[in-house]
Amino acid sequence: xxxxxxxxxxxxxxxxxxxxxxxxxxxxxxxxxxxxxxxxxxxxxxxxxxxxxxxxxx
Amino acid sequence: xxxxxxxxxxxxxxxxxxxxxxxxxxxxxxxxxxxxxxxxxxxxxxxxxxxxxxxxxxxxxxxxxxxxxxxxxxxxxxxxxxxxxxxxxxxxxxxxxxxxxxxxxxxxxxxxxxxxxxxxxxxxxxxxxxxxxxxxxxxxxxxxxxxxxxxxxxxxxxxxxxxxxxxxxxxxxxxxxxxxxxxxxxxxxxxxxxxxxxxxxxxxxxxxxxxxxxxxxxxxxxxxxxxxxxxxxxxxxxxxxxxxxxxxxxxxxxxxxxx
Ligand code: SF4
Ligand SMILES: [Zn+2]
Numbered sequence: 001x002x003x004x005x006x007x008x009x010x011x012x013x014x015x016x017x018x019x020x021x022x023x024x025x026x027x028x029x030x031x032x033x034x035x036x037x038x039x040x041x042x043x044x045x046x047x048x049x050x051x052x053x054x055x056x057x058x
Numbered sequence: 059x060x061x062x063x064x065x066x067x068x069x070x071x072x073x074x075x076x077x078x079x080x081x082x083x084x085x086x087x088x089x090x091x092x093x094x095x096x097x098x099x100x101x102x103x104x105x106x107x108x109x110x111x112x113x114x115x116x117x118x119x120x121x122x123x124x125x126x127x128x129x130x131x132x133x134x135x136x137x138x139x140x141x142x143x144x145x146x147x148x149x150x151x152x153x154x155x156x157x158x159x160x161x162x163x164x165x166x167x168x169x170x171x172x173x174x175x176x177x178x179x180x181x182x183x184x185x186x187x188x189x190x191x192x193x194x195x196x197x198x199x200x201x202x203x204x205x206x207x208x209x210x211x212x213x214x215x216x217x218x219x220x221x222x223x224x225x226x227x228x229x230x231x232x233x234x235x236x237x238x239x240x241x242x243x244x245x246x247x248x249x250x251x252x253x254x255x256x257x258x259x260x261x262x263x264x265x266x267x268x269x270x271x272x273x274x275x276x277x278x279x280x281x282x283x284x285x286x287x288x289x290x291x292x293x294x295x296x297x298x299x300x301x302x303x304x305x306x307x308x309x310x311x312x313x314x315x316x317x
Contacts, residue, residue, distance in 0.1 A: 003212050006124050006286050009163075009177035049184045053110035 002037040014042050064254060064280070071283045071291040074218065074254070083279055087213040089298040092203040094210050095133040096288040097125045097149060097173060099166075100198040108189045109157075116183060120195055121207050123163045124176040127288040129297075131199040143198070149173055151195040157185025166195070173197070176287030210294045212284040217274025219256040223248050226269030232262035241270075254280055 010031045017027045028039050064072040075083065102117040109116070134147040151166045164178035185191060202209035229248045233241045238255045241248060241262060248269055250256075258274050283291045 004206065004209065004286070005212065005284070006122075006177060006180070008180040012179065012181065049110055053184060053186050053189070055110075057110065057112065 003035055005035070005038055007033065007038050007041065011042065011045070015047070066291060068290040068292075069285045069287070071295075072254075073281045073283075074278070075215075075281050076218075076278045078277065078279065080215075080217075080276075080279070083215050083281060085302070086295075086298055087215070089302055090202075090211065090213045090283075090294055091209050093201050093301045094289070094294055094297045095131075095199050095201045096127040096208050096210050097131060097197045097199050098205070098207040099123065099125070099151065099195045100148075100200070101196040103194045104192075105194065106190055106192040109161075109183045109185055109191050110189075111183050116191070116193075119182050120166070120193075121205070123166070123180055123182075124287045125173055125197055126176055127199075127210075128170070128172045129289075129293065134198055134200050137199075143196070147199045149197045151197060152193070153195065154192045155185060155190065157189040158187045160184050161191055168197070209286070210289045210297075211286050211291070213282070215279045215281040217258065217276070218278035218280055219253055219258055220273050220275055221250050221253065222271035222273075223250075224269055224271065226266065229266050229269040232266040232270060235261045235265045237261065 010033070014027055014031060018024055024043065028042065033039050033042065059078045060076040062074040062076070064074055066072065099117075099120045102113075102120055104113045104116075107113055107116065111119075131149070132146050134141055134143070137144060137147040139147065149168055149170055151168045153161070153166050155161045155165055161182040161184075162178060163175035163180035163182060165182075166175055168174065183191065200208050226248065227246075229241075230243060233243055233248070237259060238257060240251045240253065240255050242251050243249070256272070258272065260272060262270050263272055283294060285291050285294060289297065
């Protein structure tokens, strides 16, 4: 179940701020992500494209 | 029916609706999910894609990008072209990027300057040195029962809470237990600060059943509308009502035909 809210545009800011050491809860609240369906996406996402992009597609 | 604004801007609205029923509001909710048309990318032609992602994944991602919807476009189902696709119900986009870079939703360029991505900084794919992406895409005006990407927003409601404060001695416990922090002790008397924030969790009643009674109204509701950006909250509501109106007109015509 998910509410369907568009959140992709917030990912880069979230990632940057968390990597700079800000608390995850605070960043999520700042970005206006109230519901757990939005929050869980950001908390659990692992960005792999930098690794995957080095290999050839089959 | 009576509607009072609690708060509203283009993206989010909260209303108090009095003298209605849950099924009536649910009809409105389903109309917004299923029947309010918006623009979204439907067909993508790949001229070049040497990125890490497959064509299908990029096409899917592009389809989910919300587009600012101009109300001059008409739902393809009801368009004069009968679903073939014409300038009234479709719009062409192009995207051309060479790595190294991140492709964003803002890189989608359309022929109509009014229609662009709602959120410019949505990443589509990352391109490394030597990779490139060149596509043509067609956005279609359609509705949520066709694909969820056309749904303009979220609509949810809850019963308006009514409180009954009874004679009591120690109600400190239920003040502490309220997750919304809307109960207060004034001297020895229990008070509700902002009842619109109550989510009817009943934690206070479980804690002090002798002090407080909470009930959801059957006729009054708090209605929340959130826009995903294609249309404003006001546009979503008026469009939903208009679509319903059209459907009822159709039904009335059919009924009149019966001899
Ligand atoms: S029902 Fe829940 S939210 Fe409402 S006042 Fe009681 S504890 Fe607070
Ligand atoms: Zn058409």
